[in-house]
Amino acid sequence: MTTINIQSITYKYGDRTALSNVSLKLTERRIAIVGRNGSGKSTLAQAICGLIKPDSGKVLVNDVDVLNDRPAALNTVGIIFQNPDHQIIFPTVAEEIGFGIRQLGASKHDAKTRTVEVLKRFNRMDWADRPVSNFSQGQRQLVCLMSVLAMAPKVIVLDEPFSGLDIPTKRALQKRFVGLEQSLIHITHDPELVRDYDRLIWIENGEIAADGTPDAVLPDFLAAMEAADAGFDL
Numbered sequence: 001m002t003t004i005n006i007q008s009i010t011y012k013y014g015d016r017t018a019l020s021n022v023s024l025k026l027t028e029r030r031i032a033i034v035g036r037n038g039s040g041k042s043t044l045a046q047a048i049c050g051l052i053k054p055d056s057g058k059v060l061v062n063d064v065d066v067l068n069d070r071p072a073a074l075n076t077v078g079i080i081f082q083n084p085d086h087q088i089i090f091p092t093v094a095e096e097i098g099f100g101i102r103q104l105g106a107s108k109h110d111a112k113t114r115t116v117e118v119l120k121r122f123n124r125m126d127w128a129d130r131p132v133s134n135f136s137q138g139q140r141q142l143v144c145l146m147s148v149l150a151m152a153p154k155v156i157v158l159d160e161p162f163s164g165l166d167i168p169t170k171r172a173l174q175k176r177f178v179g180l181e182q183s184l185i186h187i188t189h190d191p192e193l194v195r196d197y198d199r200l201i202w203i204e205n206g207e208i209a210a211d212g213t214p215d216a217v218l219p220d221f222l223a224a225m226e227a228a229d230a231g232f233d234l
């Protein structure tokens, strides 16, 4: 079982408090995070992955301090962002996948072997030397997923990976996520995607507004979203 221990995290961007004293113990395999734009979801995702340094508090994933033990964090938590271009840095698919494996300390030879393994698993050996720049957004998201899986993390954080994808591409990618053995923490604006998850956490203004099963939390969340104002005129 994977345990994510978020201990009293506060994070500020200048004067703006994005997360305010958030504590959570997460052990479920499928966890959804919902909330309005700007409520703090992505900030929490980055804290869970050790990508930002909270002003106070810490995150332990299976006892790994993800901020301060970067080598151990790399094969403990992975993240897939909304925009694959924020993630992909290498020109070809094999280089991109291999880079993550090398980060774990693998030799060039081992990185190559594991890159081939993951390409085969996804039936995408023909992608190895193809330039990512020619790929569609859905294909790039799959490259990101393969790169993350090649590092064999225990937890994968999905930060709205489906936005901008058409319905068939979204469905195809979703099928890949559903089958993963890893624990998933899935940030989404689409409650339908996470209705059958084990746990759903609703964040507002950097705090936990509700936490429970989707059946328990979603009705209030959806009612609040229906009643809410955008806060500005379009």
Ligand SMILES: Nc1ncnc2c1ncn2[C@@H]1O[C@H](COP(=O)(O)OP(=O)(O)OP(=O)(O)O)[C@@H](O)[C@H]1O
Pocket (backbone or CB within 6 Å): 013, 016, 017, 018, 035, 036, 037, 038, 039, 040, 041, 042, 043, 044
């Ligand atoms: N780089 C930044 N600099 C300054 N403020 C930021 C920065 N990133 C986020 N914020 C602010 O922090 C708050 C939380 O942002 P965050 O991106 O975590 O929200 P979110 O729930 O993921 O939003 P969305 O659903 O729009 O992606 C918002 O008020 C946002 O404007």
